């Protein structure tokens with residue numbers, strides 16, 4: 001026992017010589033049985049070690065070892081009591097807070113035993129599972145939310161058909177994510193800026209973008225705010241504080257943080273919300289954005305629509321973590337997982353997140369679990385990579401619109417009659433909007449080259465000249481509704 005203690009002692013002392021005296025201090029603290037004079041002697045030696053320029057390190061080591069072995073030999077029983085257990089915890093005062101030391105070689109697990117829970121208010125039958133009165137949902141608000149969800153559904157059906165008929169080149173539906181769109185919009189203030197991905201047309205609808213404005217953008221006519229420069233579904237509105245859709249996946253998340261930081265500097269009583277899919281959360285931009293927002297304490301809500309798929313890539317092929325919600329903690333951002341097919345859960349979570357973002361000047365992360373119930377876009381056939389049964393079960397069992405309707409019907413705020421009137425009214429408005437948008441002229445050729453540079457560069461001017469020459473040469477093939 002004594003010899004093992006001696007070798008332990010040698011090891012510690014040699015270690016201390018190599019590094020510094022602080023490593024030896026805990027050793028001394030534990031040998032409380034050692035007499036004071038022994039300790040003083042020891043301290044003296046340690047003290048000398050901290051003045052290396054005056055002493056030969058080798059001599060010092062030898063002297064220390066000799067002294068130590070001497071008193072260890074005469075205090076075998078004391079040595080028996082040298083620490084074999086963990087020393088008491090010490091803390092390292094490190095930037096960000098104190099860190100406790102541990103002698104345990106233990107890795108933090110990459111997975112929790114249980115997945116993060118999902119906040120919900122209404123069950124599948126539209127029945128509240130909590131006391132709903134505190135949410136203070138008025139009839140007016142509930143009906144506006146519901147009717148906008150239905151409008152969004154009808155809009156998706158009709159524009160999707162218009163693409164299939166060849167009248168517009170592309171379309172992308174929100175089907176399955178109506179609650180996320182409308183309920184999150186309802187919880188925001190119009191002064192809050194929105195940085196969307198592309199599956200959030202309902203947020204714009206809720207803010208007051210008209211069916212005609214949607215149609216103008218889809219047809220890329222002269223009333224499209226993007227002047228026909230972008231593909232259909234790239235909506236945007238200055239007036240409604242809705243930044244133009246960024247379909248370059250993930251980029252809007254960074255833009256949102258920059259905007260939120262500027263709002264913070266201007267001390268605005270508002271926040272930013274940015275939407276992105278699970279695929280968006282797999283981009284490098286997402287990580288850079290959340291980290292930057294955390295460090296700068298930017299008032300931004302990161303709203304992730306985890307709908308299970310990034311085109312044909314399922315979430316299992318994107319990440320091994322428990323979804324996106326757990327990443328908030330890694331970046332020091334409060335986060336919550338919500339049932340994205342429960343309008344009241346989405347509404348109350350965003351309302352609370354907005355309050356936190358503004359009052360506490362902090363980013364907040366929300367992960368809404370949902371399912372992309374439609375194809376990715378009109379360029380996709382999702383039955384090639386997922387089963388029809390899977391799609392159907394989500395469409396019927398977890399339908400967010402049906403669920404919310406059940407609740408407002410129970411409240412006596414909605415009826416079959418109101419439903420059919422609303423649907424037919426929206427269908428008529430859409431038919432009209434499509435006809436009007438289709439008839440309008442396209443933006444003039446000049447618009448193709450402006451808006452990006454203050455002074456157009458040489459190559460752009462050359463391209464314009466070349467295009468105009470081609471148009472002249474093939475005038476008979478040039479469409480009559482695009483002014484030259």
Ligand SMILES: Cc1ncc(C[n+]2csc(CCOP(=O)(O)OP(=O)(O)O)c2C)c(N)n1
Nearest residue numbers: 199247248249277278279280307309310311
């Ligand atoms: C930077 C970039 N990479 C790839 C694409 C091609 N792309 C378009 S949508 C998409 C999937 C995005 O999935 P997700 O973020 O989950 O949104 P969802 O379509 O499911 O709503 C991909 C990979 C792109 N537009 N931009």
Ligand SMILES: [Mg+2]
Nearest residue numbers: 277278309310
């Ligand atoms: Mg997705």
